[in-house]
Amino acid sequence: MPIALLALAVGAFGIGTTEFVAMGILPDVAAYYGVSIPTAGYIISGYALGVVLGAPLLAAVGARVDRKHLLIALMGLFTLGNLASALAPGFGFLLVSRFLSALPHGTFFGVGAVVAASLVPATRRAQAVSLMIAGLTVANIVGVPLATLAAQHLGWRSTYWIVTVIGVITLVALAGLVPRQRPSADASVRSELxxxxxxxxxxxxxxxxxxxxxxxxxxxxxxxxxxxxxxxxxxxxxxxxxxxxxxxxxxxxxxxxxxxxxxxxxxxxxxxxxxxxxxxxxxxxxxxxxxxxxxxxxxxxxxxxxxxxxxxxxxxxxxxxxxxxxxxxxxxxxxxxxxxxxxxxxxxxxxxxxxxxxxxxxxxxxxxxxxxxxxxxxxxxxxxGGVPEGGSAGTAPRDVRTGGPAH
Missing domain, CATH: 1.20.1250.20 (MFS general substrate transporter like domains)
Known part of the structure; x- marks a missing residue:
């Protein structure tokens, strides 16, 4: 498998860690800001709301952007959001920073899946996508327990500092490992929607x-x-x-x-x-x-x-x-x-x-x-005798980079 998939998997690892570690630090966040645990739980629902809203919005807006550059921009926003979470002076600020951190979540996985599928033969597309997603699943085994352990010994802010570092590492990996990938010439917000x-x-x-x-x-x-x-x-x-x-x-x-x-x-x-x-x-x-x-x-x-x-x-x-x-x-x-x-x-x-x-x-x-x-x-x-709505069944596999047949 191409080494570029490693950069995507590292990004997925960081996203998975920041998403799921919130459950383990809620009591610490609640105690620090003097709010109830149910109120502290808004950082979880706020993150989920950011994913739901950000995925279609950023994917459509970025339709004409080189996919490598789009991935870097998305990870940059994610990293800044986690840095803001680590520095949040008040609970309201933390809520906003969690929402901003979540906005690129879905689009990073979406664009990353397209890039991953384009790097391998058509017969191995799903495996390439699963290797990227593996970063998210491994986060539940390694990232979340380690971040929770850090929170217990260094305070809850350390979890977001850790994810910020992972974000920076991902930015370097994306810049160095992922090839440029221009979208098709007719790509636009209208065509995506x-x-x-x-x-x-x-x-x-x-x-x-x-x-x-x-x-x-x-x-x-x-x-x-x-x-x-x-x-x-x-x-x-x-x-x-x-x-x-x-x-x-x-x-x-x-x-x-x-x-x-x-x-x-x-x-x-x-x-x-x-x-x-x-x-x-x-x-x-x-x-x-x-x-x-x-x-x-x-x-x-x-x-x-x-x-x-x-x-x-x-x-x-x-x-x-x-x-x-x-x-x-x-x-x-x-x-x-x-x-x-x-x-x-x-x-x-x-x-x-x-x-x-x-x-x-x-x-x-x-x-x-x-x-x-x-x-x-x-x-x-x-x-x-027709072609399914997506144009994929009954035809040759499509190249997600160009929209044409895969070779």
């Missing part, structure tokens, strides 16, 4: 928002599930989350390999896997060691889905791949917020800490139905 008029694009986004929301309905409440139901001590939860991160990393790599061979079946398998694992986790959560195995499989199944979903969106909007790939991360962050909200509702209704698993299984099955509908629609379009 035109992709939103395609049904297959919306179906793929719904699959991510609903199907992946099933996983987040459970994962958001893994901590109380493991302590109250599985019987683990609170200190063991970090290890359980690391097991989940390992599952994510392995699933992401397997998902990239499988998607290059059978994209839609891989998507179906990922969604079905999430549903099955969540039902099993609901039933087996009281059995500690088995529950941990289920947590690993949940991370695995969820991450198998991501590369296929990313490639599906890029194929469905072959002439606007950056926007489509960026919107995938808006959809996944919406899934995060929706899944956590719905999971909280069933817990508040008195159904217990394992109830979100059944809710999540239902959401994953709805996502599977949407994915099957997308595949059926594509097959009917092929059978009718």
């Amino acid at each position: 035109a992709a939103l008029g395609r049904g297959q694009v919306w179906l793929a986004l719904l699959v991510g928002a609903v199907g992946f929301g099933g996983m987040f309905a459970s994962y958001s409440y893994i901590s109380p599930m493991m302590t109250e139901i599985a019987g683990f001590a609170p200190t063991a939860v970090t290890l359980v989350l690391a097991v989940y991160g390992v599952g994510m990393t392995v699933g992401n790599l397997v998902g990239g390999w499988a998607a290059d061979r059978a994209l839609m079946p891989t998507m179906y398998a990922g969604l079905a896997g999430i549903a099955v694992v969540l039902v099993l986790l609901h039933l087996l959560a009281p059995y500690g060691a088995i529950a941990v195995v289920m947590v690993f499989l949940l991370g695995f199944a969820g991450s198998v889905l991501v590369p296929s979903l990313q490639m599906r969106l890029m194929d469905a909007a072959a002439d606007a791949p950056s926007l489509a790939a960026a919107l995938n991360h808006s959809a996944l962050n919406f899934a995060n917020a929706m899944g956590a909200w719905l999971g909280g509702l069933v817990i508040a209704a008195g159904y217990g800490y394992t109830a979100p698993n059944l809710l999540g299984a239902g959401l994953a099955m709805i996502g599977l139905v949407l994915a099957l509908a997308s595949g059926l629609l594509e097959r009917r379009t092929r059978g009718g």
